Amino acid sequence: SQKIEQNSEALNIQEGKTATLTCNYTNYSPAYLQWYRQDPGRGPVFLLLIRENEKEKRKERLKVTFDTTLKQSLFHITASQPADSATYLCVIMDSSYKLIFGSGTRLLVRP
């Protein structure tokens, strides 16, 4: 069956450290993968898009990798800040161009 999996356990890290979130998928061959941030009770906000032919994409303190062999994307936040605390959603586009959302991983950055 098709699945997109993100660690359901919250990631708790110290301010200044690098946060790394994982997204694994099975039985999909997405051409694109996106990451969104969602704060409690709010709609998601787009962060980054990476294409299947791109290994890595950066935006300020954010970095995303996309390994189509491992069927995995890693999302990194360097020099993390308490304001980075939120839930981060991995989103892939399936073959019918439909966006499939992961359940998200909650990040907590301690001051």
Place this chain on the structure above:
Amino acid sequence: GAVVSQHPSWVICKSGTSVKIECRSLDFQATTMFWYRQFPKQSLMLMATSNEGSKATYEQGVEKDKFLINHASLTLSTLTVTSAHPEDSSFYICSARASTSGIAGELFFGEGSRLTVL
């Protein structure tokens, strides 16, 4: 950046009543808008794809007579939960993609609408 406005942000209603939620793209045109439902600590579940000027495309298991979608203009889509019941209580979120962007384009989300049916 582009803004999607969703209204109301929260609503409480009695069982059996109907509730309308509006989703507006404020500074861009959106041929396609999407409606999602989200339960606590769960993923966004796509309910339907709303296309301007045509009928919405509903996901499997979503009752089209229960969740009426109208996309009358390039900037407005509405979701009406008809004869709401307590099990319809949820967080409903809309999103829109600019008409000028490709299919992989960024989605802009509304702030969500928290529906509580008593």
